[in-house]
Amino acid sequence: MGHEGRKRLVVVGGDAAGMSAASQARRLSGPDELEIVAFERGHFTSYSACGIPYWVGGDVDGRDALIARTAEEHRARAIDLRLRTEVTELDLDGQRVRARDLESGEEYWTGYDRLVLATGARPVRPPLSGIDAPGVHGVQTLDDGQALLDALEEHPGRRAVVVGAGYIGVEMAEALLKRGYEVTVLDLAEEPMSTLDPDMGRLVREAMNGMGITTVGGARVTEILTGGDGRARAVVAGGTEYPADVVVLGLGVAPETSLARAAGLPTGAHGGLLTDLSMRVRGREDVWAGGDCVEVLDLVSGRERHIPLGTHANKQGQVIGANVAGGYGTFPGVVGTAVSKVCSLEIARTGLRERDAQGVGLRFVAVRIESTSRSGYYPGAAPMTVKMLAERGTGRLLGVQIVGREGAAKRVDVAAVALTAGMTVEQITALDLGYAPPFSPVWDPVQIAARRAVKAVRDAD
Amino acid sequence: MGHEGRKRLVVVGGDAAGMSAASQARRLSGPDELEIVAFERGHFTSYSACGIPYWVGGDVDGRDALIARTAEEHRARAIDLRLRTEVTELDLDGQRVRARDLESGEEYWTGYDRLVLATGARPVRPPLSGIDAPGVHGVQTLDDGQALLDALEEHPGRRAVVVGAGYIGVEMAEALLKRGYEVTVLDLAEEPMSTLDPDMGRLVREAMNGMGITTVGGARVTEILTGGDGRARAVVAGGTEYPADVVVLGLGVAPETSLARAAGLPTGAHGGLLTDLSMRVRGREDVWAGGDCVEVLDLVSGRERHIPLGTHANKQGQVIGANVAGGYGTFPGVVGTAVSKVCSLEIARTGLRERDAQGVGLRFVAVRIESTSRSGYYPGAAPMTVKMLAERGTGRLLGVQIVGREGAAKRVDVAAVALTAGMTVEQITALDLGYAPPFSPVWDPVQIAARRAVKAVRDAD
Numbered sequence: 001m002g003h004e005g006r007k008r009l010v011v012v013g014g015d016a017a018g019m020s021a022a023s024q025a026r027r028l029s030g031p032d033e034l035e036i037v038a039f040e041r042g043h044f045t046s047y048s049a050c051g052i053p054y055w056v057g058g059d060v061d062g063r064d065a066l067i068a069r070t071a072e073e074h075r076a077r078a079i080d081l082r083l084r085t086e087v088t089e090l091d092l093d094g095q096r097v098r099a100r101d102l103e104s105g106e107e108y109w110t111g112y113d114r115l116v117l118a119t120g121a122r123p124v125r126p127p128l129s130g131i132d133a134p135g136v137h138g139v140q141t142l143d144d145g146q147a148l149l150d151a152l153e154e155h156p157g158r159r160a161v162v163v164g165a166g167y168i169g170v171e172m173a174e175a176l177l178k179r180g181y182e183v184t185v186l187d188l189a190e191e192p193m194s195t196l197d198p199d200m201g202r203l204v205r206e207a208m209n210g211m212g213i214t215t216v217g218g219a220r221v222t223e224i225l226t227g228g229d230g231r232a233r234a235v236v237a238g239g240t241e242y243p244a245d246v247v248v249l250g251l252g253v254a255p256e257t258s259l260a261r262a263a264g265l266p267t268g269a270h271g272g273l274l275t276d277l278s279m280r281v282r283g284r285e286d287v288w289a290g291g292d293c294v295e296v297l298d299l300v301s302g303r304e305r306h307i308p309l310g311t312h313a314n315k316q317g318q319v320i321g322a323n324v325a326g327g328y329g330t331f332p333g334v335v336g337t338a339v340s341k342v343c344s345l346e347i348a349r350t351g352l353r354e355r356d357a358q359g360v361g362l363r364f365v366a367v368r369i370e371s372t373s374r375s376g377y378y379p380g381a382a383p384m385t386v387k388m389l390a391e392r393g394t395g396r397l398l399g400v401q402i403v404g405r406e407g408a409a410k411r412v413d414v415a416a417v418a419l420t421a422g423m424t425v426e427q428i429t430a431l432d433l434g435y436a437p438p439f440s441p442v443w444d445p446v447q448i449a450a451r452r453a454v455k456a457v458r459d460a461d
Numbered sequence: 462m463g464h465e466g467r468k469r470l471v472v473v474g475g476d477a478a479g480m481s482a483a484s485q486a487r488r489l490s491g492p493d494e495l496e497i498v499a500f501e502r503g504h505f506t507s508y509s510a511c512g513i514p515y516w517v518g519g520d521v522d523g524r525d526a527l528i529a530r531t532a533e534e535h536r537a538r539a540i541d542l543r544l545r546t547e548v549t550e551l552d553l554d555g556q557r558v559r560a561r562d563l564e565s566g567e568e569y570w571t572g573y574d575r576l577v578l579a580t581g582a583r584p585v586r587p588p589l590s591g592i593d594a595p596g597v598h599g600v601q602t603l604d605d606g607q608a609l610l611d612a613l614e615e616h617p618g619r620r621a622v623v624v625g626a627g628y629i630g631v632e633m634a635e636a637l638l639k640r641g642y643e644v645t646v647l648d649l650a651e652e653p654m655s656t657l658d659p660d661m662g663r664l665v666r667e668a669m670n671g672m673g674i675t676t677v678g679g680a681r682v683t684e685i686l687t688g689g690d691g692r693a694r695a696v697v698a699g700g701t702e703y704p705a706d707v708v709v710l711g712l713g714v715a716p717e718t719s720l721a722r723a724a725g726l727p728t729g730a731h732g733g734l735l736t737d738l739s740m741r742v743r744g745r746e747d748v749w750a751g752g753d754c755v756e757v758l759d760l761v762s763g764r765e766r767h768i769p770l771g772t773h774a775n776k777q778g779q780v781i782g783a784n785v786a787g788g789y790g791t792f793p794g795v796v797g798t799a800v801s802k803v804c805s806l807e808i809a810r811t812g813l814r815e816r817d818a819q820g821v822g823l824r825f826v827a828v829r830i831e832s833t834s835r836s837g838y839y840p841g842a843a844p845m846t847v848k849m850l851a852e853r854g855t856g857r858l859l860g861v862q863i864v865g866r867e868g869a870a871k872r873v874d875v876a877a878v879a880l881t882a883g884m885t886v887e888q889i890t891a892l893d894l895g896y897a898p899p900f901s902p903v904w905d906p907v908q909i910a911a912r913r914a915v916k917a918v919r920d921a922d
Contacts, residue, residue, distance in 0.1 A: 048836060051838060054839060060838050065838035066838060309896065310903050311893075311903050312893075314903050314904060332891050334893040336893070337893045337896075339900050339901075340897050341900075346900075350893070375511075375512060378521065379520050379521075407871070409895060409900055410871065410895055411871070412895050413905075414875065417878035417882070417894075420882075420888075423878075423882065430793050431878055432772075432794075432796045432811070433772070433874045434873050434874055435771065435800065436800045436801050436870075438802055439802075442509065442771050443772070443775060
């Protein structure tokens, strides 16, 4: 397909997974061996969507800071990057994709030898009255972030309503609080952060309330009311009207796989593309996929999940880049680690929640302990709650959730590695973790939880 | 030996290992089953010696804050704790120990069914002229810390010399700097923190110099000069006189095993007692040992090491307590994790240094990378250098060293768990570690190092 014996790699989607794949492929194959064409329908490439809340909140100074590598930088490395160009059709048998230049309207076909799908995810937007009104904002792309910032400037107000209390929701609550808004967060679940068990979510809610954020659980949004100017003026949930000068949607995202499905590629229970361990789309020799459009194997439950997260997208992109350039790499799967914060509150989780464990037929014990980030006597020692799940009988670690202040979140990494290695809670009690008074109590909080879990496993048998 | 069918447990040494053992044994066995007698020659029990530098530096308010559990609290749990009472002889065949009340001078024998040796370590004090002069201080015990604080108050001065640039040395340099002293640190090695490789130690030195601490490497101390009042007035090293109003010794510690050796118990190459995995002294049915007086198995090198550290002492004490009370536990070994700081500089290491790996016949690659504690665009992102060693051929992780600012040190825990699990650097690149902009770049610094190491392993073959 390429000229003069060169192969051509076509990448659909120019953010983390796609451009990591392109960059890694370029690192391994020069332009004489591999031509690389990348299509991106937006204005930007390789940016940190995870950073948008901090840009909106004023912690990050300007949009450009979020761009890891500009279009020009990619092009300087001989990647033919076409911005504002949307791929509208995949012809897998013909090994070609149809693209449309969004500026000129021109459409054309481009052939490939190897295809990488990195089409990302689209925000969930329920079909509610008023959801498309001005003043209702998603925060999925840099363009979204800019639109929200422009709106906050052009239509200053006092009250913000955030719909959804997951990662994006709580991070946007912080951002809007920092901008001086009275913030109300509405969520269908009783407690925020439903990636945690409710007993840990309750800690998040209490802390958010303590920061002055109003949280409303069990709130099903039915309508967004608009004012005389057509702009959103209130969100209605459970029959109550929540006045809003600005509305932010943080309802999560779903894999963007419409192109791939139209071409007959396999998707899973969560709507994401299914790949093998080399990130090759199942059943296809010449198509790879990575990032927010794929499902990943959860190593703890043995099930596929959809986890849209920049760090996975980057890793998968690297693996794809190696494989399409004749190297070798695999993405073995995830254990479900995620960290976040609301102001000074840190939130972390890895592995299975109680409902996840129940859902795959595991019997387990769950323990919860209180400790501190440093030795109790050391200045800045901050409280931390650690919840741990372990399998009955075997004592195998199943999951950890942490809610605390400074120094809490990244402690979950110890559990993430232990989960990957299949360690038991007894093995965790013996781990040689770093100890000094400014960094940890003499028993690390994760190990205090593990000690409790060891006892619970014994008592349960 | 105990009365009315009770067994008697005798514990020699009332700090972390000894009192953890006593407490755990009491948790599992009531006073009707097990009598517990603990001898401690000092004034205090169960205190954090690791906290002394922070007490001296003023971060910790008062000595009592460092005492995790007082003598009264132990006694309230039916532990017959005898302070200021030194055990002077072990009669292993007769199952008894001779103790001396340091206040009254009275000596007596006490029988045991089970014996726990937790005699700790003694500071290294080379036989130099002037080393016992007033104004020369160790910082091993709470009594030492109090003596130093008293001296700083009674003999205020301007210049402090710290001898030794290991953990205690650099922590005391910080403490004295905080108290307004001009601090000079002398060390035999060229670079401070010889628990790191010299290239990483150099980063510590540069940072210490930047804080205003004078460091002198390659400095062998030959004499401590005293003034007309008999107090130390200067330290002589390499022919140079370093004036000192106070001298602090941070030359490390050696296992305190004189009693045990006199009784014929086995010690290893580093002078520590040798135990099995249950912390039972090798060759004895009724004697256990733990804490700073024992050697531990290094799981990476397969060699015994002496690592005096409170966290190991506590864990070993728990294991001993379970085993002497008829339960079961093991201490499988360590990977050599240690974290420390000098002011805002964080220092961490785990596994093998280059010289350790060479010393056990391992061939390896070593890589060093620069990254940041948070996403580069997030406020407070601080630089961090990570060095990683991996075995040639297999790619197995051998060691990690980290020098950086806030958020650097505890990242070493990921490597500690990976070492324990025997992971390769390639497996580390795939780990599902927590990512969000306030907590990490999209590739965690440890994983950036692992990626580099993967490449180095490939290139080396």
